[in-house]
Amino acid sequence: MKTIARTILEWWLHGCVRIALVRFRPMMIAIVGSTDKTTTKLAISAELRSHGHRVRAHVKSYNTSIGLPLAILNLESGGSSAGQWTRVMAAALWNCCFDDDFPNIIVVELGVDHPGEMRGLLRLITPIICVITTVTGEYVTHFGDLEAVAREFGTVAKMVPSDGLVVLNNNDLRVKELGKNGQAKIVRIGHAASSDAVIQDQQSSQVGQQWTLTYEGKQTTCHSIGTGRHNQFAESAAVVVDQWIDRHANQKTV
Amino acid sequence: MTQPMPLRTVREGIELSPIKAMELKASAIPDVVSLAQGIPSFDTLDIIKRAAIDAIRDGKVSKYSLSPGLPALREAIELDLRGDHLYYDYSKEILITAGSIEAITAILLTILEPGSEVVIFSPSYASYPQAVKVAHGKVVWVSLDEDNGWSLNLDRVEQAITPQTRVILFANPNNPTGTVIGRDQLQALAKLAKRHSIYLLIDEVYKELRYSNQPYWNPASDPTVKDFIVTIYSFSKIYAMTGWRVAFAAGEASLMQEVLKVHDALVTCAPVVSQYAALAALELAKTDREDVRKELEFRRNYLCERLDRLKPFFTYQFPTASYFVFPRYRRDQPSVEFANELLERAHVAVVAGSAFGPAGEHHIRLCFGRAREDIDRAISRIASYIQIL
Numbered sequence A: 001m002k003t004i005a006r007t008i009l010e011w012w013l014h015g016c017v018r019i020a021l022v023r024f025r026p027m028m029i030a031i032v033g034s035t036d037k038t039t040t041k042l043a044i045s046a047e048l049r050s051h052g053h054r055v056r057a058h059v060k061s062y063n064t065s066i067g068l069p070l071a072i073l074n075l076e077s078g079g080s081s082a083g084q085w086t087r088v089m090a091a092a093l094w095n096c097c098f099d100d101d102f103p104n105i106i107v108v109e110l111g112v113d114h115p116g117e118m119r120g121l122l123r124l125i126t127p128i129i130c131v132i133t134t135v136t137g138e139y140v141t142h143f144g145d146l147e148a149v150a151r152e153f154g155t156v157a158k159m160v161p162s163d164g165l166v167v168l169n170n171n172d173l174r175v176k177e178l179g180k181n182g183q184a185k186i187v188r189i190g191h192a193a194s195s196d197a198v199i200q201d202q203q204s205s206q207v208g209q210q211w212t213l214t215y216e217g218k219q220t221t222c223h224s225i226g227t228g229r230h231n232q233f234a235e236s237a238a239v240v241v242d243q244w245i246d247r248h249a250n251q252k253t254v
Numbered sequence B: 001m002t003q004p005m006p007l008r009t010v011r012e013g014i015e016l017s018p019i020k021a022m023e024l025k026a027s028a029i030p031d032v033v034s035l036a037q038g039i040p041s042f043d044t045l046d047i048i049k050r051a052a053i054d055a056i057r058d059g060k061v062s063k064y065s066l067s068p069g070l071p072a073l074r075e076a077i078e079l080d081l082r083g084d085h086l087y088y089d090y091s092k093e094i095l096i097t098a099g100s101i102e103a104i105t106a107i108l109l110t111i112l113e114p115g116s117e118v119v120i121f122s123p124s125y126a127s128y129p130q131a132v133k134v135a136h137g138k139v140v141w142v143s144l145d146e147d148n149g150w151s152l153n154l155d156r157v158e159q160a161i162t163p164q165t166r167v168i169l170f171a172n173p174n175n176p177t178g179t180v181i182g183r184d185q186l187q188a189l190a191k192l193a194k195r196h197s198i199y200l201l202i203d204e205v206y207k208e209l210r211y212s213n214q215p216y217w218n219p220a221s222d223p224t225v226k227d228f229i230v231t232i233y234s235f236s237k238i239y240a241m242t243g244w245r246v247a248f249a250a251g252e253a254s255l256m257q258e259v260l261k262v263h264d265a266l267v268t269c270a271p272v273v274s275q276y277a278a279l280a281a282l283e284l285a286k287t288d289r290e291d292v293r294k295e296l297e298f299r300r301n302y303l304c305e306r307l308d309r310l311k312p313f314f315t316y317q318f319p320t321a322s323y324f325v326f327p328r329y330r331r332d333q334p335s336v337e338f339a340n341e342l343l344e345r346a347h348v349a350v351v352a353g354s355a356f357g358p359a360g361e362h363h364i365r366l367c368f369g370r371a372r373e374d375i376d377r378a379i380s381r382i383a384s385y386i387q388i389l
């Protein structure tokens, strides 16, 4: 059962987020999945920043009903201290009204433990881009099975508007099937040739790894300092998202 | 009548850690003050406990996790290590263990053949020799240089390496000396390991308990030697989580996949509730962590000031890390006897220096992780006791 203090905190932070989103109208990118959310979020935000966008992405995973507002308003958890949390609430109010540095793009993670929780988070934000990483067994408990977890993640993909983008991990057999009933464009990234964006020619490099990403007929050499397939997916998703935002921005200015 | 087989642990002299043995002995004496075992006096932070309670309530902890640990925790560790320029693939190279001592033992069990040698610095953590013996290895001591602030002599390390050597195992910062090996020497050690195709096991359980401006550095950040290094870290110390038994090891994939088999055979997985607690520690407790470090720095200064007043009976190297001071005492008496005398006559539990290897003889180890009042009472009692010697 939630404590009264927690309910008040949540209500306050959600209110501040609503004010901030109306006032600053940032583009929201949501990362969803059982694992690799933070890696993907950091890869996307770094890629967008390197192309001159003003991006916010909290270094921590902050993806719950309390964590998500902290991520959007660029605040740290109050830890174990009630005093600290009071300061967080004051800072939230300040940031939602007067944050001169409020970014154009915010990349957030959405995390759920219970069926239906995603809808609660989606009442707070409407992502224009959604990236779904994996469906694995870690958080099955309240869902019954992995199919239910996948369905919960799929609700985000369905919410993305028709001019938005859904990026799916084609290496994950459940994730690749998501988003089919949605309206947005879907890009599946993976190692199989059937992927929309194909990862191939992977090799380790002096610092990390490199590979070729073939997407829409174009080949891009990608690098990541981190190793492993999850880093390949994260960086490739970053390239796809960046290209989409570029095109989207151009279409808007034309 | 048939006799049971003689036990290997008895035959090979594998012992209960002398530190724990001292705590056990001390617990039988009324009004004893202990500065013996390395346990922080703090309770685990509330925010960590709350996360663990939430995980229990949510029914997340009743089943085994994957053997290498919760993916979310391993991912958080991968990202955290990036801050130190250490790059590991969590899916193959990071393993969550039941405390760092399980990590160390599992790694040694993976690498060592019967008779393999492990170079250990003296003095260093008392459980290392036991772990080596459990893994059928042989300890080769290399003494640190007390007259030079317990510094490491690389020539001595080189001389200790034989064709049987498989591992150099050390803590950085070191227990019990509270010293930190600097970048140049770590670099040289890593090159030495590569040249001899042996592993460097770096135990960083006191990584955050540093009180000087000396920057932290781990040689695994150099890709040319990374494959020869395994880094071990524990949530026990800075987060006051010794009882939760959660730590991790990070190393090159082909080794770690083999260590995983041993880990699986030993414990299946680290306690799942503790893994959720560790995740909360990494994500939410950074600010609180700094408060703990500052408090320990205060206690270090206080304990050392009090020890200064007991010169020349005690002389010591001022610790720049960990939560230990390791004074030499001016008395011709083995450290086990002296520690026992302090326990029985002054009712203060300390650890005999010989527990940390041959170079630890004629020293005692005092832990300033203990509460201020305990430090105060212990030093007052020791002061009164040595006056009558």
Ligand SMILES: Cc1ncc(COP(=O)(O)O)c(C=O)c1O
Pocket (backbone or CB within 6 Å): B038, B098, B099, B100, B101, B102, B125, B171, B174, B175, B203, B205, B233, B234, B235, B236, B242, B245, B246, B247
């Ligand atoms: C250097 C060193 N390594 C490892 C450990 C064991 O830590 P853990 O609780 O993670 O097993 C200790 C505990 O005192 C220690 O001092």
